[in-house]
Amino acid sequence: xxxxxxxxxxxxxxxxxxxxxxxKEAQDTKESQDAQVTQGTExxxxxxxGKFVIGGIGPLTGDAAVYGxxxxxxxxxxxxxxxxxxxxxxxxxxxxxxxxxxxxxKAVNAYNTLKDQGMQxxxxxxxSGACASVIEKTNTDKMFQLTPSASSTDVLKLGNLFQVCxxxxxxxxxxxxxxxxxxLAKKVAVIYNSSDxxxxxxxxxxxxxxxxxxxxxxxxxxxxxxxxxxxxxQLQKAKDxxxxxxxxxxxxxxxxxxxxxxxxxxxxxxxxxCDGLDGILTVENFDTTLAEGLTFLTPFSADSADENTQxxxxxxxxxxxxxxxxxAADAYDAIYIIKAAIEKSAITSDKSVSxxxxxxxxxxxxxxxxxxxxxxxxWATTGEVNKTPVIFTIKDGAxxxxx
Amino acid sequence: xxxxxxxxxxxxxxxxINNIITIALIIVVxxxxxxxxxxxxxxxxxxxxxxxxxxYSILAVSLNLTVGILGELSLGHAxxxxxxxxxxxxxxxxxxxxxxxxxxxxxLAIIIGAxxxxxxxxxxxxxxxxxxxxxxxxxxxxxxxxxxxxxxVLYIGLDSKGFHFSMKDTVSLNLLDDGQVxxxxxxxxxxxxxxTSFTIAVLLLIITYLLISNLIHSRSGRAIMAIRDxxxxxxxxxxxxxxxxxxxxxxxxxMAGVAGVLYSHNISSLTATPxxxxxxxxxxxxxxxxxxxxGNIRGSIIAAAxxxxxxxxxxxMQDYRMLIYAIVLIxxxxxxxxxxxxxxxxxxPIKGIFSLLSNKTKKEA
Numbered sequence: 071x072x073x074x075x076x077x078x079x080x081x082x083x084x085x086x087x088x089x090x091x092x093x094k095e096a097q098d099t100k101e102s103q104d105a106q107v108t109q110g111t112e113x114x115x116x117x118x119x120g121k122f123v124i125g126g127i128g129p130l131t132g133d134a135a136v137y138g139x140x141x142x143x144x145x146x147x148x149x150x151x152x153x154x155x156x157x158x159x160x161x162x163x164x165x166x167x168x169x170x171x172x173x174x175x176k177a178v179n180a181y182n183t184l185k186d187q188g189m190q191x192x193x194x195x196x197x198s199g200a201c202a203s204v205i206e207k208t209n210t211d212k213m214f215q216l217t218p219s220a221s222s223t224d225v226l227k228l229g230n231l232f233q234v235c236x237x238x239x240x241x242x243x244x245x246x247x248x249x250x251x252x253x254l255a256k257k258v259a260v261i262y263n264s265s266d267x268x269x270x271x272x273x274x275x276x277x278x279x280x281x282x283x284x285x286x287x288x289x290x291x292x293x294x295x296x297x298x299x300x301x302x303x304q305l306q307k308a309k310d311x312x313x314x315x316x317x318x319x320x321x322x323x324x325x326x327x328x329x330x331x332x333x334x335x336x337x338x339x340x341x342x343x344c345d346g347l348d349g350i351l352t353v354e355n356f357d358t359t360l361a362e363g364l365t366f367l368t369p370f371s372a373d374s375a376d377e378n379t380q381x382x383x384x385x386x387x388x389x390x391x392x393x394x395x396x397x398a399a400d401a402y403d404a405i406y407i408i409k410a411a412i413e414k415s416a417i418t419s420d421k422s423v424s425x426x427x428x429x430x431x432x433x434x435x436x437x438x439x440x441x442x443x444x445x446x447x448x449w450a451t452t453g454e455v456n457k458t459p460v461i462f463t464i465k466d467g468a469x470x471x472x473x
Numbered sequence: 474x475x476x477x478x479x480x481x482x483x484x485x486x487x488x489x490i491n492n493i494i495t496i497a498l499i500i501v502v503x504x505x506x507x508x509x510x511x512x513x514x515x516x517x518x519x520x521x522x523x524x525x526x527x528x529y530s531i532l533a534v535s536l537n538l539t540v541g542i543l544g545e546l547s548l549g550h551a552x553x554x555x556x557x558x559x560x561x562x563x564x565x566x567x568x569x570x571x572x573x574x575x576x577x578x579x580x581l582a583i584i585i586g587a588x589x590x591x592x593x594x595x596x597x598x599x600x601x602x603x604x605x606x607x608x609x610x611x612x613x614x615x616x617x618x619x620x621x622x623x624x625x626v627l628y629i630g631l632d633s634k635g636f637h638f639s640m641k642d643t644v645s646l647n648l649l650d651d652g653q654v655x656x657x658x659x660x661x662x663x664x665x666x667x668x669t670s671f672t673i674a675v676l677l678l679i680i681t682y683l684l685i686s687n688l689i690h691s692r693s694g695r696a697i698m699a700i701r702d703x704x705x706x707x708x709x710x711x712x713x714x715x716x717x718x719x720x721x722x723x724x725x726x727x728m729a730g731v732a733g734v735l736y737s738h739n740i741s742s743l744t745a746t747p748x749x750x751x752x753x754x755x756x757x758x759x760x761x762x763x764x765x766x767x768g769n770i771r772g773s774i775i776a777a778a779x780x781x782x783x784x785x786x787x788x789x790m791q792d793y794r795m796l797i798y799a800i801v802l803i804x805x806x807x808x809x810x811x812x813x814x815x816x817x818x819x820x821x822p823i824k825g826i827f828s829l830l831s832n833k834t835k836k837e838a
Contacts, residue, residue: 131795132748168788173748174740175525179785182517202663202742224663224742265625265659267744270642277644290642294625294659295747 120419121162124149124408125189126401127180127204128196129172137397141196141218142167143390144398147382148405158409161419165405170195174203181207189213190419190426193404196397198222198267205231212424214431216408218400222267230427232434232453234400234407234443236369238271241344243279244459245272245317245367250283254340254365255315257288259308261301261328263320264292272319272344288313293324301328302335309337318343322350329360345369349395351467364464369443370399371462371469379442396443403441410437488690495686495771496679503675518785524739526778527674528732531681533761533773535728538685540759541768542694543721544701545602546610549617550729551754553590555745557730558737559624559656561586562665565738566655567631569666579668579738583677586734587727593620594726595719602718617755624745629656661744662737669739677735678774681728686770688724697721764806 126145128138149165157163166187168180177200181192192208192215195201201220208215209228216232217225223237236244249255258280263269273290280287288311291304305328308316316332316339318325325347332338343366351358351373372383372393382402386394394402408430415433417426439447444457461472485493506523509515532554539547561582572578601612628639632652639645643654656662688694696717699707708714737743747753761780765772783801787794808814 130792169794171748173746174742174744175736175749178521178740179518180788182521183785183788185517199661199742199744199746203740206667206741222660224660227664264642267660270659274642274644277642292641294622296622 121164122158122190122412122419123164123166123188124191124193124405125181125184125187126165126167127170127177127184127192127194127200128167129200130167130169132171134172134197136395137219138169138172138196140395140397141194141401143386144218144394144401145193145405147386147389147398148402151385152405152409158412159416159418163405170197170200172197172200174200177201177204178207185211190423191408191430192216193218193401193408195220198225201225201231208427212427214408214411214427216404216434218404219397222271224267226453229452230431232449233455234404234447235396235455236345236457236459237454238268239275240454241367241459242272242275242277242319245319245342245344246276246279246283246285248367248459248461249315249317249342250280250285254342255313256284256286257311257313258285258315258317259289259291259311259313259339260287260317260319261291261293261304261308262318263294263298263324265294265296266320268321268346269319273317276317276319298324299327301331304328305332305335305337308339309335313339315340315342318347320344321346322348322353326350326353326356326361329364330356333360340365342366345396348372351464352393358464358467361464362466365461365472367459367461368396369457369460370396373469376442382442399442403439403443406441407434407437407439407447410439488686491771492683492686495682495774498771499675499679499682499774503671506671519782522781522785523671524669524674524735526781527671527678528735528739529758529761529777529781530678530774531732531735532729532758533765533777534678534681534685534770535725535732536758537762537765537768537770537773538688538721538725538728540762541766542689542701543697543718543725545718545722546606546759547613547722547725548610548752548755548759549597549613549615549620550725550758551750551752552613552617552620553594553726553729554733554736554754555617555620555624555750556593557586557590557733558743558750559662559733559745560589560730561734562662562737562743563629563655565666565668566662566664575666575668578666579673582668582738583731583734586730588730590730590733591723591727594723598719598722598726602715602722614752614755617750617752621745621747621750624656624661625659627656628654628658630654659744661742663742665737665741665743667738667741669735674735677731681731682770682774684724685728688721689770693717693720760802764802764809766809 126142128141129135130138130142146165149163152158153162166184166189168183170177170180177195181204192213194217195204196219198220201217202224205215205225205228209230215230216234218234221233221235221238223239225231249258260273260276262273277287277290289308291307293301293304318328318341325343329341341364343364345368347364347366348368348371350361350364372395382399383394386398411430411433414437415429417429434449435451441447447455447457449455462469463472506515510520532550536547536550539545564585565578565582568578597616601609601616604612626640628643628646630637630643630646630648630652632649634649637646637648643657646654648654696707696712699712700714700717704714761777762773764780765776784794784798787797790797
């Protein structure tokens with residue numbers, strides 16, 4: 071009996087799903103017909119039904135949820151601003167966001183869900199691992215994909231994805247160059263997270279560029295996601311090897327522990343990091359005086375005096391109470407970059423996904439974009455962004471430009 | 474095998490009928506899906522979920538062999554899936570240029586994935602099957618985590634001189650210029666050819682089903698079940714306990730390996746994260762088995778399919794998605810297995826409702 075029942079339950083679910091998608095399809099065709107009709111009859115009012123559907127994918131649950139949430143909020147803020155100001159060339163934007171739990175398999179499901187909802191442009195995904203799965207799908211569908219924060223080089227290999235953030239190797243190289251050129255140190259120790267793509271990606275590029283800059287890496291100590299609370303061993307090794315500078319390619323939570331534990335060990339080298347360290351001053355119960363002198367490379371800082379940044383931070387705080395981090399800024403920029411590319415190509419929302427994709431792919435390499443995360447941003451056909459890295463030092467509890 | 478075959482020729486016994494029903498069900502669903510795809514009615518989401526449903530079903534069926542038939546609680550099943558996924562993807566990536574024939578390469582990848590998972594299953598089995606009950610569960614849990622963590626620190630590159638291994642980073646592989654890093658530690662393997670199709674996945678599901686249901690109804694299967702029901706009695710009639718336990722455990726691992734190969738060739742990036750190969754995944758597979766009924770293979774397939782679809786179709790719930798999913802899971806468990814519910818269902822059968830209705834219509838007529 072229970073078998074019969076479970077079969078019925080399963081079948082009803084299947085039937086429900088089929089019927090759901092059936093009606094959706096029907097609606098879609100009806101809508102597109104309607105749109106065509108309105109366009110045929112009154113050309114002047116073509117914006118009534120047509121709108122650009124931009125999809126976003128990122129983790130809203132799980133360990134990386136904070137990044138996904140920031141991206142979602144940042145993008146929504148930008149979409150609301152654009153819509154309030156009359157949209158893109160008069161066309162409104164609809165923004166949809168789906169959870170991928172930072173997992174490749176779920177990201178593909180999220181992508182398919184968004185496609186069913188009529189997504190035309192993808193702003194995602196937030197994490198590199200998930201992104202590496204989705205690029206295959208966007209490549210097949212020829213959909214335009216712009217990621218705010220997937221920074222690994224793996225995601226660029228199909229050449230259909232554009233990044234708002236720096237690639238990991240670029241950050242590593244820029245860091246090594248800065249340390250070498252400003253003669254900040256000769257002996258360098260690195261502590262990195264070997265289970266994290268972001269961290270290892272930066273470390274590897276840093277290690278190879280360090281040779282060119284005559285930096286000596288005296289200690290390269292790894293930790294993993296399972297052991298990220300006690301760093302005394304790694305710090306002791308760095309101290310014993312006589313490193314004058316400790317390079318921290320990681321996120322701010324672990325870095326705050328490292329700074330705390332280094333001061334407990336009475337070890338005071340220069341600490342240098344990447345954009346993951348943005349937000350270290352907001353860590354709860356963290357003595358911010360420990361971060362004094364911390365230097366890092368980041369495209370965005372919520373404390374920056376820049377007028378646009380302040381405007382963004384104020385409206386973000388008004389809408390979501392928390393202060394935004396660089397992920398939110400990347401997403402905010404991403405939406406405006408899509409807007410700029412649409413305006414450049416003069417594509418309209420009634421075109422097919424692949425037509426919009428081709429048009430935007432051509433247009434994005436021609437635009438120069440000034441945003442929160444960099445000025446004069448341009449894109450190569452490979453998808454990598456070209457912008458100048460900005461280096462900040464923390465002085466008296468505030469970010470100060472180091473250059 | 475031959476003998477049961479003859480038997481079923483003469484008169485279909487219960488297990489054969491059961492097999493036919495299940496396979497017919499799978500084929501009917503497959504045909505319906507193909508028709509829906511070709512007519513373009515099926516949503517992209519569901520199309521994307523067809524292959525995952527198949528490999529999760531294979532995982533559930535294979536774990537059912539260990540949990541339901543052998544009667545041992547294993548919490549490391551995702552570890553075997555992980556091994557299959559990585560060896561399969563590794564093989565495909567290495568031979569992508571040498572073996573242009575997709576069918577041959579993918580078949581070999583599946584066999585390699587299955588064999589390496591079986592080998593590891595046997596190795597672990599020798600050590601852990603001496604333990605029983607909770608202890609076995611704890612040790613298998615540990616092994617699952619070990620497999621995942623070892624893969625996370627392993628770097629393997631390939632150049633004209635052969636393979637290079639490292640446990641540190643890609644720089645220390647010392648690859649030549651023509652080399653390529655295949656397994657990049659925590660970054661895993663990316664760019665695996667996407668060879669898995671719905672047809673292949675369904676075929677493998679049917680093969681897995683046949684293999685395991687035939688095993689259960691074979692002499693070895695009866696021996697395995699005898700061990701489950703009464704170990705001492707089984708031993709006293711001369712059943713080699715270690716041998717049959719190992720047999721069941723490694724076949725179960727091999728099938729998980731096959732599911733892993735399907736997984737790794739379905740999406741192009743493969744990383745051993747706690748999300749996809751951690752203990753949560755092992756427990757998820759165990760949930761399929763428990764919900765579908767221990768020892769009930771068809772139930773495992775149905776449970777795997779329903780529980781794979783459910784979280785995706787709850788997406789409209791936004792942030793409450795996983796909360797609702799958990800509640801639905803609890804309700805389903807209670808409804809399926811709570812003794813009170815079971816008796817209630819027995820007293821209120823669905824057939825009864827149908828007969829009531831037909832009586833009513835007869836009276837009205």
